[in-house]
Amino acid sequence: MPSISKKGQQMPASPIRKLVPYAEEAEKKGKRIYYLNIGQPDIKTPKIALQAVKESNIDVLAYSRSEGSEVYRQKIASYYAKHNIDISYDDIVVTTGGSEALLFTFGSIMDVGDEVIVPEPFYANYTGFSTASGVEIVPVISKIENDFALPSIDAFEKLITPKTKAILICNPNNPTGYLYSKEEIQKLAAIVKKHDLFLVADEVYREFVYDDHVHYSIMQETGLENHAIIIDSVSKRYSMCGARVGCLISKNKTVIQTVLKFAQARLSPPTLAQIASEAALETPQSYFDDVIEEYVSRRNTLIVELQKIEGVKVAKPKGAFYCIAELPINNSDDFAQWILEHFDVDGETIMVAPAGGFYSTSEVGLNQVRIAYVLKKESLVKAVNILKKALKAYNDSCV
Template identity: 50%
Template sequence: MHLSERIISMPSSPMRKLAPFADAAKQQGKKIYHLNIGQPDIATPENFMLAVKNFNEKVLAYSSSQGMPQLIDAIIKYYKKYDMHFEKDEVLITNGGSEALLFTLQAIGDYNDEIIIPEPFYPNYNGFANMAGIKVIPITTKAEFGFHLPEREVIEQKITNKTRAILLSNPGNPTGVVYTKEEIMLLADIAKKHDLFIIADEVYREFVYSDSGYTSFGNIKDIEDRVIMIDSVSKRFSACGARIGAILSKNKELIAQILKFCQSRLCCPTLEQIGATELFNVSDKYFEEVINEYRKRRDVVYKGLQEIPGIICQEPKGAFYVIAKLPIEDAEDFVKWLLTDFHLDNETIMLTPAKGFYATPNSGLDEVRIAYILNEDDLKQAMHILKVALDTYPKKK
């Protein structure tokens, strides 16, 4: 049977493809510290389930294709705190940030159009681009420079008459980079000059650990008609299983067009929207505590990495990831070996080989992504295990 090129050419998830080896290790009784997925252990605010449990309609009916009005209002209110002012017809609720990305790509590009993304990047960007038939053109960034952007010329070289948008996550998954104000303004200027959209994936907006601040594309008045904000409750409120995201843009025509996609899939789930509405009402104290917790974890991981000879990485400034260059040839082999051939007192760690975060072939082969989503003690132990494992690994450089 004939299957489509787009699906055949799509790579498997780099976060999930080594899962069978982890399962086998667990069956052998090994304890695994999972640093490979972005599933936080932070409790979801209780008001989510309280709101859901209060639902007492007899019929679980379709809701509005755009999203439930109370959730849209809650999101608008949340954005006001950041001095971003969206109106009701500038917001669409989606099935997670995932659907927000897919709909956005389908709205701005046709088959063989191009989008520019700094690599390493969240690999599902590739997945959605594949579905949409759009080509990903990477701008390579490096561990040595903390994954900051190259200069203007390098970026502009990538722009063709097929380029439709620049897509990036800030703070960055998988790198932990927080782009400087200068970088954001540079991209804004390039977008304006070349008539491109900026697809700003800011789902980790709150998770910034440096004092040098955070610049959102949503605050640049001059390009507001070309900024498409991708959002999600998953990480912000530790509610990954809710699958509630959003698209926001001051470009009303774009939102009106994407609403047609929303109408074709009818609506997002009712209960999850009811719960998500309450998430936006959590206190600022909730964020303070959560960010504090992640900052401590970031410190543990970064300190642990610094103590291992031969590792290259700069201090990550945001989100809850870091990409580290290891003193090895083949990170995928190393990660597999950690699961199949190594243990320290019957414990091991699981990391994500970074290869899958690059669009340029043979890039990031010696890099791994570490998600610091465990408590401090577990992270300390995990870093210790990494150190011992790198000492033991037979194929060390």
Template identity: 65%
Template sequence: MPAISKKGLSMPESPIRKLVPFAEAAKRKGIKVIHLNIGQPDIKTPTIALDAVKNNTIEILSYSKTEGFDSYRQKLVEYYASHHIHVSEQDILVTTGASEALSFVIGSIADNDEEIIVPEPFYANYNSFSIAFGATIVPIPSSIETGFALPSMASFEKAITPKTKAILICNPNNPTGYLYTQKEIHQLAQLVKKHDLFFIVDEVYREFVYDGKKHYSVLEEKNLEEHAIVIDSVSKRYSMCGARIGCVVSKNKNLKDTVLKFMQARLSPPTYAQIASEAALNTPKSYFEEVLEEYSDRRNLMIHELQKIPGVKVVAPQGAFYCIVELPVKNSDTFAQWLLEDFSMCNETLMVAPAAGFYATKGLGQNQIRIAYVLEKQILKRAVHILSEALNTYKVHENSAASISKEI
């Protein structure tokens, strides 16, 4: 039998999607599954974006420009300027989602076995993209006890080796909801300059910041032009996950020229999705005000309800729409599968994302899950109630299994 590549065998399963077969099996049995596992907002996509596609009169659906529509990139310049980020059209390369953006950046900066330092837990696909391009993630653990705050600069210094090419963060963070401050961004900026590294910041959740706090972009840092790279996307901003439009933003010419070569190999980003994304930039400010208020209310309700459950530990997110929840279980992978296979309450159960998949350090996150609070408040409240009842039932199940194991 022909052999599968080492890269293929090393590619991890998605902690967000790997339990899908069990969820589908539960649904076939007539059980309603509440999806807390994936960041798919139920917020409606702006009508202006959908209408731009519906009302378009294209007669030939041809290739677009490799780096994306000029008109879209010009409007992105205006969008970034409204967020105190001053870039030119030439600094923006349109990609097929933020996933492609980050993949091409990793392929452009890192050779086999070269290293990218990432605070963990982190978005699981960072590891997948790195493996695909032969790079190695070097994790620096953050802790639920400190609210997943940025690890010390000393821990970053200690992790830097001759193989280190970049530091990568997500701000606000997926999966923790932590918002890195201007001071923390500045500290990391000084560090990458000192060691001549790239500083990659995934800023796809820029709009989702709570409690009156402000997002600070790495592109607002002075004298960081050769180091700073932003990864961006329309997916969450406009509730357009299926559009698959993202971009790389940087002033580093060598980086942009190299990313462009990867982009040329995949030809061009999708035309209709760019049309929708360009139109979405005309979304009124009121849309974001309403969405932010809704997510803030969902967060408050979710955290309040979770904190009622004995043995559960959770930190209120400052941004994005995720939280890491520590459970009184030994293994959240086993628990998450049990929820779908063996548990229901009033014919409903939950699908959650086991958090171990968001860590690179073996053994971390074993008793944690990530929850995406992207559903209506009454559904979230019911979901937490189901979780509470499930944990009570599972404790008996876990104790029983342990007792049988002892007897054997």
């Protein structure tokens, strides 16, 4: 039989989705599952976005420009202007989701064998993107004890080698919900300028910031024009995960010109989804105010309920809609599978994401899970109650 590529063999399975077969089997047995494993909001997509697609009078569903519609990019630039970020539409390349923006970034600024430093835990698919690009992720560990704050500058500088090309952050962070402060962004800016690196910021959760905190973008920091690359997406902001529209932003013209070549190779981003995404930019602020209020309430409910469980440690998120919880177990992969296969409370069970997949350092995070608080508060309370009882039953069975 023909052999599979080494790259294909090294490509990691998603820690978020790999338990799906067990969940499907549980549902076939009639169990109800509370899905805490994936960041799929239950918030309704703005009607204005869906209506724009319904009312489009397209006769031929044609290619768009490889960099995305100029009108759409102009409106994206206007969106950023409202957030005190000064960019031009030609600093933007529209992509098929934030995922493609990251792949284009890796392909444009790094060669095979180059390195990117990433604070961990980090979005699990970064590992997949790096593997697909032949790039090495070099982790710098942040810890639950200080809510996953930025590691020290010394920790970063010890990892920089001649192969280092960039530092990548997610702000607010997936999976921890940590929000990097202005001071932390400025520390990173100083490092990349000192060592002539790129600073890549995945800012797809920028609208989800809580408790009077303020999101500070790398694009607001002066002197980073040739270093800063932003990754963005409509998926979470407008609850439009299925649209698969994102963008890459940089004032570095060489970066944009290079990214455009990758964009041309895949022809264009989806046309109908761009129509929806352009219309979504007209979403009133009241929509976001209501969404933020709802997520703050959900977060508070989740944290309070988790803190009631003996032996559980949890970091309080400042943004996004995830948290990392440390559980009194040894192996969260085994625990998450066991729940789906063997445990329920009155026919109900839960699905969580084992956090080991959000680390690239081996043997770290094995007793942690990521929980997405994308369910209504009543469901979160029930889900945590199931978690509490599952932990007791699991640990009793391991004695």
